[in-house]
Amino acid sequence: MRTIFGLTLGALLVLTSTAVAQPAPWARPGEEPIDPYAVTDANAGAEPLAEGAVFEAFGGAEGVSRIIDDLVDRSVIDPRLEEIFKPTDLVRLRRTLKEQVCFILGGPCAYTGRDMASSHKDLGVTTAEFNALVENLQGAMDAAGVPFRAQNRLLAKLAPMKGDVVER
Amino acid sequence: MASGLARRIISGGSLFRQLAAVTGLWLAFTAGTAGAQETERSGKLLLTGGVSSIEGAGGGGLAPWALITAYGAAGQVGANLHATVAELPDYQFRSGGIALGLQDRLELSYARQSFDTGATGARLGLGQGFTFRQDVLGAKLRVLGDAVYDQDRWKPQVAIGAQWKSNDQPGVIAAIGGRDHEGVDYYVAATKILLDHSLLLNGTVRATRANQGGLLGFGGDRNDDYSLQFEGSAGVLLNKRLLVGAEYRTKPDNLGFAQEDDWFDLFAAYALNKNLSITAAYADLGDIATFEDQRGLYLSIQAGF
Numbered sequence: 230m231r232t233i234f235g236l237t238l239g240a241l242l243v244l245t246s247t248a249v250a251q252p253a254p255w256a257r258p259g260e261e262p263i264d265p266y267a268v269t270d271a272n273a274g275a276e277p278l279a280e281g282a283v284f285e286a287f288g289g290a291e292g293v294s295r296i297i298d299d300l301v302d303r304s305v306i307d308p309r310l311e312e313i314f315k316p317t318d319l320v321r322l323r324r325t326l327k328e329q330v331c332f333i334l335g336g337p338c339a340y341t342g343r344d345m346a347s348s349h350k351d352l353g354v355t356t357a358e359f360n361a362l363v364e365n366l367q368g369a370m371d372a373a374g375v376p377f378r379a380q381n382r383l384l385a386k387l388a389p390m391k392g393d394v395v396e397r
Numbered sequence: 398m399a400s401g402l403a404r405r406i407i408s409g410g411s412l413f414r415q416l417a418a419v420t421g422l423w424l425a426f427t428a429g430t431a432g433a434q435e436t437e438r439s440g441k442l443l444l445t446g447g448v449s450s451i452e453g454a455g456g457g458g459l460a461p462w463a464l465i466t467a468y469g470a471a472g473q474v475g476a477n478l479h480a481t482v483a484e485l486p487d488y489q490f491r492s493g494g495i496a497l498g499l500q501d502r503l504e505l506s507y508a509r510q511s512f513d514t515g516a517t518g519a520r521l522g523l524g525q526g527f528t529f530r531q532d533v534l535g536a537k538l539r540v541l542g543d544a545v546y547d548q549d550r551w552k553p554q555v556a557i558g559a560q561w562k563s564n565d566q567p568g569v570i571a572a573i574g575g576r577d578h579e580g581v582d583y584y585v586a587a588t589k590i591l592l593d594h595s596l597l598l599n600g601t602v603r604a605t606r607a608n609q610g611g612l613l614g615f616g617g618d619r620n621d622d623y624s625l626q627f628e629g630s631a632g633v634l635l636n637k638r639l640l641v642g643a644e645y646r647t648k649p650d651n652l653g654f655a656q657e658d659d660w661f662d663l664f665a666a667y668a669l670n671k672n673l674s675i676t677a678a679y680a681d682l683g684d685i686a687t688f689e690d691q692r693g694l695y696l697s698i699q700a701g702f
């Protein structure tokens with residue numbers, strides 16, 4: 230009895246979800262499959278900035294998108310980091326990073342990625358690698374003409390994530 | 398090799414010859430590592446080890462900070478050499494030395510300081526060009542906090558340290574009322590980088606008996622006990638390579654023959670890259686051995702690897 234009820238409920242769920250054609254909130258077409266997780270802005274690991282000036286200084290969502298693409302481009306060819314990023318789904322990484330930075334800068338974005346601890350679990354990231362990524366981010370922000378003080382507003386939000394990202 | 402080099406830097410004469418010696422060394426070093434230009438080497442972020450303070454420890458110009466010198470992160474060792482000159486109206490101060498940062502946890506440093514009395518030496522009755530020399534061995538241990546990463550809490554990075562100082566002029570020191578030519582300073586330093594304000598703040602409390610940092614010995618006819626002194630630094634990061642700020646360092650006044658003043662400076666520390674940084678300061682060292690208003694230019698070059 231219970232199984233029949235369960236199966237019916239399951240079938241119903243599948244039916245409704247295909248009917249509305251909503252993708253799972255944790256995944257997007259064109260990305261590699263990923264185990265489900267609870268989607269919440271809290272996964273971004275920082276409270277968003279209250280005022281809009283810093284987001285403006287980054288050039289809004291478009292500026293953030295260009296900066297993150299540049300950051301990823303730099304990091305995958307950086308001899309200090311390339312090994313770590315080899316198996317990574319870069320389509321997903323670019324999307325979630327853009328969401329995260331846009332959200333933290335107070336932009337009109339929701340973060341749908343995983344939290345920092347589970348995203349970096351078992352990667353074995355070192356402090357030196359963390360700093361290398363920050364340097365690449367600084368390089369990308371410089372290239373985009375983001376003023377130094379605005380850059381530091383973002384870095385101040387990211388710096389405390391070291392505890393969740395770095396394992397060694 | 399290190400102390401030989403330090404000695405060569407110190408006895409090198411002119412400021413430019415000293416800087417050239419270090420720059421040459423740096424060029425020789427970078428020639429071997431060329432290619433790693435675009436992406437900087439691993440380790441810490443620019444300027445997060447401070448520069449070389451006058452006693453050799455990582456810090457500002459005048460005060461040691463809680464930051465561990467050089468660009469070694471956790472799991473790494475970093476090292477640097479420094480050469481410093483301060484041109485004062487009646488004296489010239491020089492220093493050269495080496496410092497190691499281990500795992501961003503422990504710092505070991507050695508500096509050899511020279512305090513050249515030049516023409517003033519004759520007027521002090523010491524003889525033209527009379528020079529006090531002092532060796533300073535330093536150790537600093539980071540005990541809590543992280544100035545760079547703890548941006549979500551007020552807690553500063555805190556370090557404890559000691560500096561063992563030995564001056565080579567016991568006779569003159571005794572003659573001016575000093576009690577010892579050797580002494581140990583102990584300090585606690587707290588550093589906070591407020592990244593969202595691009596600010597660096599440091600406060601250091603030092604227990605010391607040193608007269609003019611030990612260049613005029615330790616303890617004196619007026620006071621022979623340890624006293625607690627405060628050293629404060631504040632700097633603004635103007636960009637990732639340039640830190641400008643001010644420092645204030647209180648000092649004991651142990652000797653009867655001459656008043657000793659607090660030290661003050663305005664500094665700019667510029668990191669060309671992770672291998673080379675330059676600090677320029679306007680330093681006001683007050684009265685020194687009866688000669689008043691010792692204000693002048695302080696220049697320091699630091700080569701790291």
Ligand code: HEM
Pocket residue numbers: 310313314316317318321322325326329341342343344348349352354358359360362387388390391394
């Ligand atoms: C504050 C610094 C960092 C932030 C904000 C950050 C952010 C992110 C985000 C949003 C994701 C995707 C999460 C998801 O897929 O749901 C991610 C994944 C990843 N990050 Fe980071 N990251 C940081 C530091 C680092 C560092 C220093 C490294 C390595 C040097 C690194 C390597 C990776 C890799 C390899 C993945 C993909 C993991 C996978 O495929 O499962 N991250 N990071």
